[in-house]
Amino acid sequence: MPAVSSAARAVAVTSLVSAAWLLIPATAYADKTPPPGGGIGSSGNSTSDGTISATAGGVFYDRSKNGTGTSVGPVTAVGNWTPPACWYVPTYTAEQFKAHVEPIWSADSTGSQWDNEQRDRYVNGKPYTNFNLDKADKGYWWDSYTDPSYRPGWDACTKPYFWVDKGAPPPADIPEAITPEVLAKLAYAAIRVPTTHVTLKPDGSTKVNLPTWAWLDKADFHPVSVTASVPALNISATTTATPLSLKLEPGTGDATLFPASGECPINADGSIGTPYEAGSADKTPPCGVTYLRATNGTPYNLKATLTWKIHWTGTGTPGSDLPDGTFGQDQQVLVQEIQAVNR
Structure with a gap:
């Protein structure tokens, strides 16, 4: 089962205090070119040695050196520790992001107020302009993914889509943004x-x-x-x-x-x-x-x-x-x- 993308979540119910994201299953866009980090859904890729390695939640896993067979299982961490429950990865180019969100807004399924807020944020310069199409080859839109097991902390990744230039680190105030250490912890969960x-x-x-x-x-x-x-x-x-x-x-x-x-x-x-x-x-x-x-x-x-x-x-x-x-x-x-x- 693929990780759940916040991009495909039903959106926003407002209360007097705050707004919350409502999760719905991610949609797999099989007819589109997969985004750089794997994008929504999962895919399998055959390597030169015939190993099938899966991409899920924008992360590519090579399990060719993992335990195999029917009598294998995951390890349980000693102490009060669990692998990441959610994370952020580069998911869309500027063109792919535009193609993804515009149909959502046009469907009016999330309410005109929220749609207008999104257009302001990503089109009208508050803070992004025209989906960053003028920077199309200079960075990626990042999205969050939730592990399908819904480990504790699965709802921590609530930041909306954000842009990161190529070669630049993700914002320092987002500890769940993908790094080698976060990848190591996700690989921990895949050990058998x-x-x-x-x-x-x-x-x-x-x-x-x-x-x-x-x-x-x-x-x-x-x-x-x-x-x-x-x-x-x-x-x-x-x-x-x-x-x-x-x-x-x-x-x-x-x-x-x-x-x-x-x-x-x-x-x-x-x-x-x-x-x-x-x-x-x-x-x-x-x-x-x-x-x-x-x-x-x-x-x-x-x-x-x-x-x-x-x-x-x-x-x-x-x-x-x-x-x-x-x-x-x-x-x-x-x-x-x-x-x-x-x-």
Whole structure:
């Protein structure tokens, strides 16, 4: 689903205090040349290597190095942090902007008062004149987009269309205007990592007081990344997620974790934990759990959560770290009593 453009929003209800924008679905103009930043709606572009990369909300995403397959999902940021809920991007040339807004005004669907205010703003010099057609090759009209998940803060981008000259930074008082850092945060939301299904030994069914070994193969858990860019501005950012540690939660208080914190760090070769080898049944696993009570038919839900370190780099900047992300999965474990044989 594409990001929602403020350009295609129904407009303006006035109260005694303020005016508010009413969101309606964006309209895709398939018969028009796409604006520089991708414009309203979404499109797919096939690159030279055959990778399909999507454009949404004026941002171009390259997911060719992302996690793939049916068993992948987004990470959840550690702490009180979420990716941007709305942002501004260059969306129209002067000609495209004129072609977009004039039919809206002519339809009289938004009310003559609002239409006249818009004509004053963009045609009559208050502050723009004739859609900036005299600067047609010198800049772009910017518009706001809202992430379709409507994260907290989705309604923060209420500034109307504004013009930015090529090579000039967007207004400093608009923190949501697209920059390499904002692109990095949007790429964070597009990261997909593999499901955290750990290998267990014994697998599926174990015994009371018998150590259960747990590990992740390095081949299944490797860095993934997404690059987000705005070609009109010639800027991009790449956000990379790298496996950091595994946390085990046994699903019961009647268990002993290894290590005691339940946090299994990543090994030098990229794996986590150590595969079980024959003859190690009585040894302490570097990553695992010992259950102290049988399940009596109802399995325990062992939760394995992988923490991913998130870092970004971007145009003109070495970047920095973003909040770690987590992604986990429950696995059912049956625990049986050890049966003693009396002679």
